[in-house]
Amino acid sequence: AQSVTQLGSHVSVSEGALVLLRCNYSSSVPPYLFWYVQYPNQGLQLLLKYTTGATLVKGINGFEAEFKKSETSFHLTKPSAHMSDAAEYFCAVKPRSNDYKLSFGAGTTVTVRA
Amino acid sequence: GAVVSQHPSRVICKSGTSVKIECRSLDFQATTMFWYRQFPKQSLMLMATSNEGSKATYEQGVEKDKFLINHASLTLSTLTVTSAHPEDSSFYICSARNSGGATGELFFGEGSRLTVL
16 A cells, blocks of 8 residues: 655745645655645646656746665755745655555645745 | 536535535546535545446445435436435535546535535
């Protein structure tokens, strides 16, 4: 079985500051890893994903994440926060198989201070 | 990119009535769709896997007679909340797997907010 842990249910940053959202997974085999963003009353939008290859993955809106197998982590970062980054962020995992079910973390709410 | 559309985006109904929510993949075929439920300030809970042409697979604890799922075509899955009650009020989100797409990527609908009075 696999699980996802997002440390910190709420992160508050100043505009222009670094955004760091933490995600750790628990799985005997490294899964596929995803970060999604959800704006109020909307569905989920894929920010980025890691399946294979380069462990530093760049996504949309200036976000990137690094897969670290030794730490079983996939933390999401953005060097400079923008007001439009205020949203809910979910880390998710999928097994490396034909099982397409995603397991989601609890989510992290990001607020950006002017 | 691939688009998944849900309808309606918001619905208010009286207790005891049934409500149908549609999930459509607009520009790709989806043999598999997923239905999630999301409570306020919480994560997504997978309710069931919808398979085109066959019965849905429900997660443990989800009442299949309460939440009817039909996946009659490669672009449409429906979720019907039968005899809705206030505790069924929630945000329902569907996702679809592009049968011809990249490994593991799912596309999500905009969500449907159900309020049962």
